[in-house]
Amino acid sequence: MSYKKLLFSSFLLNTLLINSSIADERITIGAKVLFAGWQGDNGSVSSSFNSDEGGQLAFSASYSLNKFYTGISLQSGKYSFSSSAPDQFSTTGRVSSSNTDVEQREIDLLAGYYFWKNVSLFADIKGVSNTWTSNNYRQNFGGLGIGVSAYLPISDSLTLFGSTGFVGKGDIEDTNKVKVGEGSSGALEFGAIYRLAAQSTLNIGLKFRTYNFEYLDNTSQDYSVNGLFLGYNHGFSL
Numbered sequence: 001m002s003y004k005k006l007l008f009s010s011f012l013l014n015t016l017l018i019n020s021s022i023a024d025e026r027i028t029i030g031a032k033v034l035f036a037g038w039q040g041d042n043g044s045v046s047s048s049f050n051s052d053e054g055g056q057l058a059f060s061a062s063y064s065l066n067k068f069y070t071g072i073s074l075q076s077g078k079y080s081f082s083s084s085a086p087d088q089f090s091t092t093g094r095v096s097s098s099n100t101d102v103e104q105r106e107i108d109l110l111a112g113y114y115f116w117k118n119v120s121l122f123a124d125i126k127g128v129s130n131t132w133t134s135n136n137y138r139q140n141f142g143g144l145g146i147g148v149s150a151y152l153p154i155s156d157s158l159t160l161f162g163s164t165g166f167v168g169k170g171d172i173e174d175t176n177k178v179k180v181g182e183g184s185s186g187a188l189e190f191g192a193i194y195r196l197a198a199q200s201t202l203n204i205g206l207k208f209r210t211y212n213f214e215y216l217d218n219t220s221q222d223y224s225v226n227g228l229f230l231g232y233n234h235g236f237s238l
Contacts, residue, residue: 024065024066025064025065025066025237025238026063026064026235026236026237026238027061027062027063027235027236027238028060028061028062028063028064028071028233028234028235028236029059029060029061029062029233029234030059030060030203030231030232030233030234031057031058031059031060031231031232032057032058032060032203032229032230032231032232033055033056033057033058033229033230033231034055034056034057034058034075034077034207034227034228034229035055035227035228035229035230036054036055036056036077036079036207036225036226036227036228037050037051037054037225037226037227038050038051038054038079038086038102038104038223038224038225039051039223039224040086040211040221040222040223040224041221041222041223042084042086042087042094042096042221043219043220043221043222047084048084049081049083049084049085049086049223050081051079051080051081052080052081052082053079053080054077054078054079054080055077055078055227056075056076056077056104056106057075057076057077058073058074058075058076058106058231059073059074059075060072060073060074062110067113067114067115067120068111068112068113068114069110069111069112069113069120069122070109070110070111070112071108071109071110072107072108072109072110073106073107073108073110074105074106074107075105075106075107075108076103076104076105076106077103077104078101078102078103078104078133079101079102079103079104080101081097081098081099081100081101081102082099083098083099084096084097084098085097085098085099085100085102085132086102086130086221086223087221088132088137088139089139089172089174089180089181089213089215089217089219089221090137090174090175090178090180091174091178091180091216093217094215094217094219095137097132097134099134100132100133100134101132101133101134102130102131102132102133103130103131103133104128104129104130104131104225105128105129105131106126106127106128106129107126107127108124108125108126109124109125109126110122110123110124110125111123112149118150118151118152119148119149119150120148120149120150121146121147121148122146122147122148122149122165123144123145123146124144124145124146124147124165125142125144126142126143126145126167127140127141127142128140128141128142136175137174137175138174138175139172139173139174139175139180140172140173140174140177141170141171141172141173141183141185141211141213142170142171143167143168143169143170143171143185144167144170145165145166145167145168145185146165146166147163147164147165147166147187148163148164148165149161149162149163150162150163151193156195157194157195158192158193158194158195159192159193159195160190160191160192160193161190161191161192161193161205162188162189162190162191163187163188163189163190164186164187164188164189165186165187166184166185166186166187167183167184167185167186168184169182169183169184170182170183170184170185172213172215179216180215180216181213181214181215181216182213182214183211183212183213183214184211184212185209185210185211185212186209186210187207187208187209187210188207188208189205189206189207189208190205190206191203191204191205191206191229192204192205199234199235199236199237200232200233200234200235201232201233201235202230202231202232203229203230203231203232203233204228204229204230204231205228205229206226206227206228206229207226207227207228207229208224208226209224209225209226210222210223210224211223211224211225
């Protein structure tokens with residue numbers, strides 16, 4: 001299974017950034033909706049592409065103890081392409097794609113530590129799986145990444161946050177888990193956390209993700225998934 005890759009689970013970070021200063025030990029669960037568009041370029045072989053509509057729903061659970069935190073996030077969604085879509089790659093080469101939906105699933109395993117009061121460093125094992133509904137072709141990209149996160153309290157109820165991270169290199173595999181290339185990715189996220197109650201927070205912000213793929217047939221593909229997110233977290237002190 002090659003569901004490994006970096007980027008950072010934005011939502012896990014949102015959960016942990018504010019909670020680490022409230023309790024020495026805490027479990028937090030949450031959900032968020034990402035309203036996003038998927039656009040990119042298939043390289044010299046094919047045309048650019050842009051989704052007509054799409055978005056993702058994410059669920060997360062995290063554990064924090066003093067300055068240390070860890071967690072898991074699961075995210076899934078679908079993007080519709082009425083014309084050109086991301087090309088598919090396999091051991092036999094590139095296959096153009098159009099007029100299809102692409103389902104994207106992500107899993108993140110995250111661990112970090114606040115080396116400074118409001119700033120933490122983290123490592124993320126992340127996997128991304130894309131499935132074209134037109135023929136059920138699946139492409140997986142995964143790897144280990146690192147990043148930095150920070151938050152800035154504005155008042156008792158409002159906190160600003162930001163995070164960035166990258167996967168320097170990860171394998172790309174086809175439906176049969178055969179390597180078809182290598183890639184890198186990066187992400188940037190920022191927004192605000194509003195405290196609704198002692199144990200509840202509302203999160204809103206922007207998230208930008210980029211992917212750069214190089215395939216074994218010496219072709220490339222670049223794309224980004226960017227959008228607005230809205231989330232809710234609930235914490236439990238231990």
